[in-house]
Amino acid sequence: MQIAIVLYDGFTALDAVGPYETLGRLPDAETVFVAEETGPVRNDSRNLAFLAERTLADVPNPDIIVVPGGPGPLPSAADGPLLTWLRTADATSTWTTSVCTGSLLLAAAGLLQGRRATSHWLALEELKRHGAEPTGERVVTDGKYVTAAGVSSGIDMGLTLLGRIAGDDHAQIVQLATEYDPQPPYDAGSPEKAPTHIVELLRSHADVILA
Amino acid sequence: MQIAIVLYDGFTALDAVGPYETLGRLPDAETVFVAEETGPVRNDSRNLAFLAERTLADVPNPDIIVVPGGPGPLPSAADGPLLTWLRTADATSTWTTSVCTGSLLLAAAGLLQGRRATSHWLALEELKRHGAEPTGERVVTDGKYVTAAGVSSGIDMGLTLLGRIAGDDHAQIVQLATEYDPQPPYDAGSPEKAPTHIVELLRSHADVILA
Numbered sequence: 001m002q003i004a005i006v007l008y009d010g011f012t013a014l015d016a017v018g019p020y021e022t023l024g025r026l027p028d029a030e031t032v033f034v035a036e037e038t039g040p041v042r043n044d045s046r047n048l049a050f051l052a053e054r055t056l057a058d059v060p061n062p063d064i065i066v067v068p069g070g071p072g073p074l075p076s077a078a079d080g081p082l083l084t085w086l087r088t089a090d091a092t093s094t095w096t097t098s099v100c101t102g103s104l105l106l107a108a109a110g111l112l113q114g115r116r117a118t119s120h121w122l123a124l125e126e127l128k129r130h131g132a133e134p135t136g137e138r139v140v141t142d143g144k145y146v147t148a149a150g151v152s153s154g155i156d157m158g159l160t161l162l163g164r165i166a167g168d169d170h171a172q173i174v175q176l177a178t179e180y181d182p183q184p185p186y187d188a189g190s191p192e193k194a195p196t197h198i199v200e201l202l203r204s205h206a207d208v209i210l211a
Numbered sequence: 212m213q214i215a216i217v218l219y220d221g222f223t224a225l226d227a228v229g230p231y232e233t234l235g236r237l238p239d240a241e242t243v244f245v246a247e248e249t250g251p252v253r254n255d256s257r258n259l260a261f262l263a264e265r266t267l268a269d270v271p272n273p274d275i276i277v278v279p280g281g282p283g284p285l286p287s288a289a290d291g292p293l294l295t296w297l298r299t300a301d302a303t304s305t306w307t308t309s310v311c312t313g314s315l316l317l318a319a320a321g322l323l324q325g326r327r328a329t330s331h332w333l334a335l336e337e338l339k340r341h342g343a344e345p346t347g348e349r350v351v352t353d354g355k356y357v358t359a360a361g362v363s364s365g366i367d368m369g370l371t372l373l374g375r376i377a378g379d380d381h382a383q384i385v386q387l388a389t390e391y392d393p394q395p396p397y398d399a400g401s402p403e404k405a406p407t408h409i410v411e412l413l414r415s416h417a418d419v420i421l422a
């Protein structure tokens with residue numbers, strides 16, 4: 001089983017690392033970080049770079065595709081090599097997944113047409129404009145497409161898919177090994193739970209966050 | 212304010228990225244990934260490398276130190292340059308923090324002597340052997356030392372310290388921006404909650420995990 005985690009300039013690190021540390025612990029799986037070119041790929045904040053080990057062309061048929069999101073104008077804007085690769089790789093994948101605005105890339109590639117899916121809460125309307133049917137759930141499975149909500153939700157997505165593929169015991173081993181017993185010091189992780197002024201503040205900057 | 216996230220061969224990616232995506236969003240802070248040498252630093256699973264942008268020597272006086280953990284024989288085994296740097300940098304830091312077995316490095320550097328601290332649940336005894344007073348809490352603050360439990364707990368640690376430094380509103384903005392509204396598909400994230408056979412399985416491999 002081969003898992004390809006897609007990197008591109010401006011990706012969000014936790015979007016990639018959440019599924020990596022959970023789903024990536026699938027027994028006998030090979031995880032590869034892929035990008036248009038090998039070498040360092042810089043994230044949204046510019047102060048962290050992951051090494052892409054292989055090019056998209058090197059990994060044409062992964063069993064599982066993981067697409068992280070990122071703020072700002074995503075490569076989805078242009079119908080470039082990443083979207084072309086996504087369409088081709090998706091044709092033979094067993095699972096095609098995304099975290100955060102990674103679902104906008106899947107949708108821009110035409111893969112979520114009419115499908116239930118999710119994204120960062122600020123991006124649900126844009127996801128709809130791309131032809132998907134957004135839901136407010138944290139992890140959405142529609143056929144082989146598994147999409148997760150904002151940034152940190154990739155951990156929940158990774159564990160969910162891990163359990164589906166490798167069984168509940170293995171997913172629980174990974175949950176315990178990574179001590180994923182969340183205890184956030186605040187209860188502000190969704191627009192339904194956060195204080196109104198915090199939600200409004202982020203909404204008023206949505207154009208910057210998602211521009 | 213300068214935040215130094217320490218990388219070393221065999222670190223666990225999520226240990227570093229949890230605090231990075233939360234605490235790293237401190238207003239007007241500069242986050243730098245540091246290691247003994249600049250360039251790619253490979254993680255525990257060997258299939259992911261982060262770029263260290265500066266050497267330890269380049270960053271002698273960070274305001275906040277973040278030390279991720281990693282399985283296997285940590286560099287703590289030898290009293291090398293990392294421990295020397297930790298002692299020197301800690302002398303002027305405002306906060307010295309760790310995730311997972313990163314606390315074993317702090318303890319090996321002599322920084323947690325007699326202090327309440329935590330670590331990965333499988334490493335609490337070893338933490339005690341290094342002179343700290345382990346607690347079962349997910350995030351422990353003792354003076355300027357903030358230690359977190361296993362792997363994923365760095366997110367909770369990052370948000371906790373972010374709130375302490377920048378205020379509750381800012382921490383909640385970051386929680387909502389990263390949509391940290393955890394919904395794990397299982398309730399197996401701590402040895403108290405996981406099924407007994409899962410806990411025993413991991414305990415029986417503790418020598419491999421922590422060796």
